[in-house]
Amino acid sequence: MRKSAAIIFAFIISQFHAQQGAYYQQAAKYKMDIDVNAEKFTYQGKQTLEYTNNSPDELNVVYFHLYWNAFKPNSMMDQRVSSQGKNGDGRLQKNGISTLSSIPKDQEGSQNIHWIKQNGKDLKFEVQETIMKVYLAESIKPNSTTIFTMDWDAVIPQQIRRSGRNNREGVDMTMTQWYPKIAEYDYDGWATFDYLGREFHAPFSDFDVTIKINKDYVVGAGGILENPTEVKGYDAAAKIKTEKDKKTTWKWTAKNILDFAWSADRDYSVESFNVPEGPKVYLVYQKNDKTKAWGESQPYITKYFQIMNNHFGKYVYPTYAFIQGGDGGMEYGMCTMILGEAKNIKDLMGLMAHEGSHSWYQQMLATNESVRPWMDEGFTSYAEGYTMYQLFPEQLPNPFIERLNAYRNFVKKGIEEPAVWLGDHHDNGTAYTYASYVKGELYLVQLGYIMGEQNLAETLKQYYDQWSMKHPSDRDFLHIAQKVSGMDLKWFHNYWINTTKTIDYGIKDVKYDDKSTTITLINKGQVPMPIDFSVMTKDKKVVTYQIPLNMTHTWKEKDIYGEFKTMPYWAWTQKEYTITVPYNKSQLSALGIDFSQRIADVNPEDNFVEVK
Incomplete structure (x- = not known):
């Protein structure tokens, strides 16, 4: 190649890589008018959507999610649950049979699109169950904005999962995944995964939502209520304004969130309080004997937000609402829908801490949870464990010991699936739970062990500082x-996320001499790790020796679990390692691998020796 041609080619390649690496995110602004027929559990919807294409690509089609179309017999969700049998999501089954298959015709979910226009021009569209593909009248060029208008009606489905009517706790309407929502577009293309009951992905959006509903309803939502003096439940001096049909209009706004969710019930009570330095918290629930724990929750919720703000980054929105939604728990922008009934305050706070932590690891740090559910559910579970340990202190080796033991027991069943799998494509519901929730949580626990808890805390803070209000990936975190x-x-x-290989170290041999003790360690597993090896003397002094793993190339310098002496590294290809400590048998009371009990060793029984 001639020199001039080579220079031009190199320039083109450099520009390609520069463009490939440039970060962007789409933006949307929704204005919706909703008219609810509470007696028939239907609503009429009108929507104006201002959509901005910040990508370098020219868009000729757009996609919308129509989640409620999944709630009917023979839907893809029903087919998936039915084909998995007892291995599927138990919340969608009864005795191993899909509960979707028996939804009455008049209670099937549906979102019927009457028409959609772009800048006033009618558009052709096709509905592919929970995905609507829209062919544009004019392409959306890079760094340009277009306006979509839409008219539709919807049937609120029987509540099977998250959304729906008349759930078992008596909540009339849980309005989640309830409107035609534009799909996310990023470097990987359109995020158009069919809805099968699990995770979501969406662009950050602004919402202006007006809801007309019967005057005796109270509405809870994730957002700012703009007319609290005109509606029921939020202001003792409210003068409820009704129209001729006896409906009240609720006006809600929210900025820069992923999703707008709300719930409505005639028996809701609303309580609110301010967390120092934010947010203002709303509790929207039915007061009865089964929800007494909600009345005890304020000091715990306050401390929870303070811990989260200090350790994981500040919650950026002005309000947050815990809403009794009646089905497990599911996070949305500035709110969560959770079960209202709880045996005690600890059980309730466990649910609130998990769903609240999704405001960090799904909302503000908005990973694509359909592709990387372990970053969403796993990081959230870690935050839940971290905060709950401080809210309800226990005498445990570390806050995550119970999760580590659960993981060990599960691995022995032989049905583990890699965390890298897409959220809805796991073959076994329990395997999905462990891949996403448990291994995602233990990913951070293991990193704390490998690089030191101080470094992990700093990593989480920098992750928030650099990527909050964006769409990070695992590569960005790493x-x-x-x-x-x-x-x-x-x-x-690679080992932890892409495989199901396990950690299994042990003490193979101990030899006592007059002035020292020599220990032979063995790696019986498939995942290499650095090893913290400790001895405890008869006078209860603990001395820890760090045995680095050669692949890290830099050794851990400190850890909140104690100081240590650094030894020569253990090569990952080497099965055994010998260490000699300057203590004889009469001086020792115990020795072992990882006194902090953080390493996810699947057979920890041979990690410790009591010296007698």
Whole structure:
């Protein structure tokens, strides 16, 4: 190649990589008018959507999610649950049979699109169950904005999962995934996964929502109520304004959130209080004997937000609502829908802490949870465990020991599936739970063990600082973790997320001499790890020796679980490692691998020796 041609080619390649690496995110502004027929559990909807294409690509089609179309017999969700049998999501089954298959015709979910226009021009569209493909009248060029208008009606489905009418706790309407929502578009293309009951992905959006509903209803939502003096439940001096048909109009706004959700019931009570330095918290629930724990929750919720703000980054929105939705728990923008009934305050706070933590790991740090559910559910579970340990202190080796033990027991069943799998494509419902919730949580626990808890805390803070209100990926998180720790961590990420290989170290042999003790350690597992090996003397002094793993190339310098002496590294290809400590048998009371009990060793029984 001639020199001039080579220079031009190199320039083109450099520009391609520069463009490939440029970050962007789409933006949307919704204005919706909703008229609810509470007696028939239907509503009429009108929507204006201002959509901005910040990508470098020219868009000729757009996609919308129509989630409620899944709630009917023979839908893809029904087919998936039916084909999995007892291995599927138990919340969608009864005795191993899909509950979707028996929804009465008049209670099937539906979102019927009457028409959609772009800048006033009618558009052709086709509905592919929970996905609507829209062919544009004019392409949306990079860095330009277009206006969609839409008219539709919907049937609120029988509540099977998250959304719906008349749930078992007596809540009339849980309005989640309830409107035609534009899909996310990013470097990976359109996020058009069919809705099968699990996760979501969406662009950050602004919402202006007007809801007309019978005057005796109270509405809870994730957003700012703009007319609290005109509606029921939010202002003792409210003068409820009704129209001729006896309906009240509720006006809600929200900025820069992923989703707008609301719920309505005639028996809701509303309580509110301010967390120092924010947010203002709303409790929207039915007061009765089964929900007494809600009345005890204020001091715990206050402390919860303070811990989260301090350790994981500040909650950026002005309000947050815990709403009794009647089916498990599911996070949305500035609110969560959760079960109202709870045995005690600890059970209730466990649910609130998990769903509240999704405001960090799904809302503000908006990963694509359909593709990487372990970053969504796993990081959230870690935050839940971290905060609950401080809200309800226990004498445990670490806050995550129960989750570690659950993981060990599950691995022995032999049905584990890799965390890298797409959320809705796991073959076993329990395997999905462990891949996403448990292994995602233990991903952070293991990183804390590998690089030190201080480095993990700093990584989480920098992750928030750099990526809040954006759509990060696992690559972005790993980049920060490596930068903070100075370690190469790609090996761990690959083993833990992309495989089901396990950690299994042990003490093979102990030999006592007059002035020292020699211990032979063995790696019986498939995942190599650095090892913290400790001895306890008869006078209860603990001395820890750090045995680094060669693949990290930089060694852990400190850890809140104690100081240590650094030994020569253990090569990942080497099965055994010998260490000699300057204590004889009469001086020792115990020795072992990881006194902090953080390492996810699947057979920890041979990690400790009591010296007698």
